[in-house]
Amino acid sequence: xxxxxxxxxxxxxxxxxxxxxxxxxxxxxxxxxxDAVSMRGVARAAGVDPGLIRHYFDGKGELFAAxxxxxxxxxxxxxxRLAQGGLVGLGERLARTVLAVWDAPxxxxxxxxxxxxxxxxxxxxxxxxxxxQRTVFDQVAALLPRAVAARRVSLVASQVLGVxxxxxxxxxxxxxxxxxxxxxxxxxxxxxRFLEGVDEGLAPGPHEEHNSxxxx
Numbered sequence: 001x002x003x004x005x006x007x008x009x010x011x012x013x014x015x016x017x018x019x020x021x022x023x024x025x026x027x028x029x030x031x032x033x034x035d036a037v038s039m040r041g042v043a044r045a046a047g048v049d050p051g052l053i054r055h056y057f058d059g060k061g062e063l064f065a066a067x068x069x070x071x072x073x074x075x076x077x078x079x080x081r082l083a084q085g086g087l088v089g090l091g092e093r094l095a096r097t098v099l100a101v102w103d104a105p106x107x108x109x110x111x112x113x114x115x116x117x118x119x120x121x122x123x124x125x126x127x128x129x130x131x132x133q134r135t136v137f138d139q140v141a142a143l144l145p146r147a148v149a150a151r152r153v154s155l156v157a158s159q160v161l162g163v164x165x166x167x168x169x170x171x172x173x174x175x176x177x178x179x180x181x182x183x184x185x186x187x188x189x190x191x192x193r194f195l196e197g198v199d200e201g202l203a204p205g206p207h208e209e210h211n212s213x214x215x216x
Contacts, residue, residue: 018056018074021046026067034064034124064124065131068114070107076135083139090143091156091192095184098160103180108168115169140195148197155194163187 024046028037039060043050057063069075078101082093102111114128137157141149163183166172175183193199 017048017052019072021048021053021056021063022066022069023071025063026071029064029067034060037064039063061124061127062131062134065127068110068125068128070101070104070110073101073107075132076139079136079139083143087143087195089192090140090195091190092184092188094140094156094160094191095188096180098164099180099184102164102168111164111168115165144195144197148200151200152194152197156191159187159190159194 021042025037025042028042028045037060039053040050042063043053046053053063057066066075078097082090082097085093101107114125137153140156141153144152163175166175167178167183168176170176178186
């Protein structure tokens with residue numbers, strides 16, 4: 001059997017199936033644009049059954065969002081490994097993981113594309129924050145008290161996004177040129193403080209007001 005015949009065959013589900021789908025989707029979206037791409041077309045390009053795409057992705061918007069993430073990075077799997085370690089040290093683990101993904105050459109290219117699109121009227125790029133919310137931040141939120149999870153996660157997300165914008169889009173020094181390890185250690189305490197709610201007593205939200213006054 002020729003190499004071409006192998007590529008045209010259906011791939012069984014496995015560790016590389018998702019990566020194959022995302023790689024094919026990235027090429028399809030780049031060549032044809034969002035509106036012209038179909039899930040069936042991506043399946044054909046990836047050599048998989050269309051049902052497998054629906055297994056991994058909830059619609060074309062989510063598949064497009066996944067194609068904007070650097071090659072080789074599976075946000076859901078990365079977040080799962082981060083969450084396994086629990087809340088202790090999560091800020092540093094999160095900082096290191098984010099920088100490892102987006103500091104890579106492919107990550108920097110994708111990030112500039114995404115950030116430029118997010119600050120424009122490109123509605124399709126807005127799929128990425130929703131995708132990251134479901135695959136990454138919902139797993140982080142599951143480690144936190146339900147009443148304050150959304151608040152804490154949004155603060156973490158804003159800090160992470162701010163650092164990425166400063167480092168790769170605005171190129172603000174010295175953040176832009178700091179070694180990843182040094183930068184991760186610099187922002188980790190802030191992320192950990194948000195995750196643990198250390199500052200919540202200074203300005204209690206609606207869910208904490210009752211508990212705060214009760215403790216006085």
